[in-house]
Amino acid sequence: MAQYTEMNAGIMCVISKWRVIVVLLFWAQPVAAEEGYRFFYNFAPDVMFYETDHSRQESGTKLISEFHRTVEFRVAQARDAATPTLSARIIELSNKGRRINYYDGVTFEANISAAGEVTAYSFSGGMPRYQSLIQAAGPANRGNIFWMPRFPDKPVKIGDTFTHTISLDGGGMEAGGQTVFELKEVRENLAWFRLRSSGSVTSGAVGGTQTSDGRAVFDMSKGMWSSLEFSGEGTAQLAGALSEHYKTSSRKEISRGAGCDQATTGVSNPDGVIDHARNLANQLVRNALARWPGTGENLYASYRHFHCPDRPQLTMIRDNLSAASQVLGDLTLICLPDSAEVCTDARGSEVNLPTGLPAGGASSNRQVQLCPSFFRMDDDEQAGTLIAAAAKLSGVGDSHRCMLQEACYFDFLRPTAEVVSGNPYAYGYYALALSGWTFSSEPERTPCFPQASGNYIQVDGGAAATDPASVQPYRGDFYEIFSDPATRDRFIWHDNLLGARYYLYGETRMRYYLPSD
Incomplete structure (x- = not known):
């Protein structure tokens, strides 16, 4: 035999x-x-x-x-x-x-x-x-x-x-x-x-x-x-x-998933968890496509998660989401045990996205490996993770992968193009945001597309460099006040004031944000 x-x-x-x-x-x-x-x-x-x-x-x-x-x-x-x-x-x-x-x-x-x-x-x-x-x-x-x-x-x-x-x-x-x-x-x-x-x-x-x-x-x-x-x-x-x-x-x-049993995943009904996450992911992507690009908070969500995209980049975000929606139903989900090497990676350990994809190219490989930690996430995080996997498989790279809890996610000094074409996780968080989800981590500022207010402020250049409290109206040099459309935070361009710094990739001058009224 x-x-x-x-x-x-x-x-x-x-x-x-x-x-x-x-x-x-x-x-x-x-x-x-x-x-x-x-x-x-x-x-x-x-x-x-x-x-x-x-x-x-x-x-x-x-x-x-x-x-x-x-x-x-x-x-x-x-x-x-x-x-x-x-x-x-x-x-x-x-x-x-x-x-x-x-x-x-x-x-x-x-x-x-x-x-x-x-x-x-x-x-x-x-x-x-x-x-x-x-x-x-x-x-x-x-x-x-x-x-x-x-x-x-x-x-x-x-x-x-x-x-x-x-x-x-x-x-x-x-x-x-x-x-x-x-x-x-x-x-x-x-x-x-x-x-x-x-x-x-x-x-x-x-x-x-x-x-x-x-x-x-x-x-x-x-x-x-x-x-x-x-x-x-x-x-x-x-x-x-x-x-x-x-x-x-x-x-x-x-x-419903390869190897997805209770012993591996740690939950009694892994099929139900996967089905719910996949259904929620599909619903989130449909909502995002219907509300794109939107106005007000919907538009500002794209500013936050993709670092101030312009109109062509907004169109690319929509196209990438549409391509991801076609992949979501074809994902082959495989469950791995905690002992698997990829599940010990502290960064993105809930899911192992396929590697070796051509730059900017979609993959015929639809396999996504889920670690047990995926089943311990909230359902919105699970859905966002599947959207990220679908985005990568449909052609979004991950050379600039960054998750919400990492400092790099809301670092607006990272170019918009890198986020749109290189961070699949941004698509998951963006879809959640357009459906009304809020996050424990939000950017301190959303420094996109400054708008002139028509108001001016006087800055005493000598004293203000060491004492921002000396900024008073009607004395010394005048600076035009600008505001961020997403948050209405006001600022002036100034390279010497204590607390002034660069906020957005590509800007050549520092911003000094004025105290709230």
């Missing part, structure tokens, strides 16, 4: 995975307990789910295989199609820590009916050097990726069973088996199933048989399986008369 595992990694170790069923139920309708429970597939368009697998085979102290796999699923509903189309991508695949890239760029698709019938299966893409393997293993992967049992046409009562049978034939391998689902209990919207499976595989002169027991939990409030796990044993027939006995175990979790 060890020979089979390595030799057929391209078929993704069916002997260790055939019994783990990939099921995405988006809706189930329970009926009265005495009548049983009916389950139906109801795939909602544009919904994304993730399947995370961990399977292990060992013989005595020898580790035969240890596979990790993450699959991203997306639902689409064509206008002229009777059933939804489910597309899948393998975004992570490894054996004993060694990455397997056979399926990079491959997309699997199938139509799924309400009863669970899988039709119109196809696969496409992938790297040229692996095309022979992809084509040979493609038919077998129909069941490996879209292994969805057909549900009974009648209610399932406690103690009732239904059987799912699978057969695979491809890549020089034949495999088959069945899994029996027995409904054991339903409580608090969770349906618990006992699983019993058996199967066999043959590949040339080698093969084997396997039996397993397990359980599955179906969350009826979410309309999907929460987890499936198995443990069992088998016998592998090796070359000649050699055989090997092995033990196997596996666990599958299905969630």
